[in-house]
Amino acid sequence: AGGVPPAAPAVPVDSPLLLAGPHDVLTTFDSYGVAQWLGHPAALVPYGSPCTAGAPRLCGTTWPQPGAAGFTLEVLDAPAGNPVALVGATNTAAIPVGGCQLLVQPGEALVFLMVLPTQSVARQALPSPNNPGLLGGSRFFQAAALDAGAPAGFTLSAGLGVRIGD
Numbered sequence: 001a002g003g004v005p006p007a008a009p010a011v012p013v014d015s016p017l018l019l020a021g022p023h024d025v026l027t028t029f030d031s032y033g034v035a036q037w038l039g040h041p042a043a044l045v046p047y048g049s050p051c052t053a054g055a056p057r058l059c060g061t062t063w064p065q066p067g068a069a070g071f072t073l074e075v076l077d078a079p080a081g082n083p084v085a086l087v088g089a090t091n092t093a094a095i096p097v098g099g100c101q102l103l104v105q106p107g108e109a110l111v112f113l114m115v116l117p118t119q120s121v122a123r124q125a126l127p128s129p130n131n132p133g134l135l136g137g138s139r140f141f142q143a144a145a146l147d148a149g150a151p152a153g154f155t156l157s158a159g160l161g162v163r164i165g166d
Helices: none
Strands: 017-020 025-030 033-038 043-047 057-060 072-076 084-089 092-097 100-104 111-115 121-125 138-146 154-156 159-163
Touching: 043 057, 057 138, 057 159, 072 084, 072 138, 084 100, 084 121, 100 138, 100 154
Parallel strands: none
Antiparallel strands: 017 025, 025 033, 043 159, 057 072, 072 121, 084 111, 084 138, 092 100, 138 154, 138 159
């Protein structure tokens, strides 16, 4: 990850300089530029495969961070006007279901909701408490939508891993 620190050092930099900053951020300065490394980088990581070509897709609106009230998962390309289910768990799975694969552990469900989108996007806010103990923690999500063209009458998205970070 790259970034610019809040203030440059007040000393000439002829050799590398390493500074430790807040939130476990290490910043290096040298004659080639500035780089930052985060101790717990936030991440949105797709995994698995969608069930059909018409399956919805999952994405996040911001980086998942402790205290980030604006983090929202979006289900894109959902069939307009049809129910959409969003399931989240603490572990992944690979369970065959109606010709598809359930990619989240069903016994550990965190979120299960039915959304009736009026457009092809459904949204669910998932704010994180401002607790540094959440750093590095992951949750896994998958969406399901009714699809008359799918063999079982529904389709499942690929999974989305959400890692809370700085």
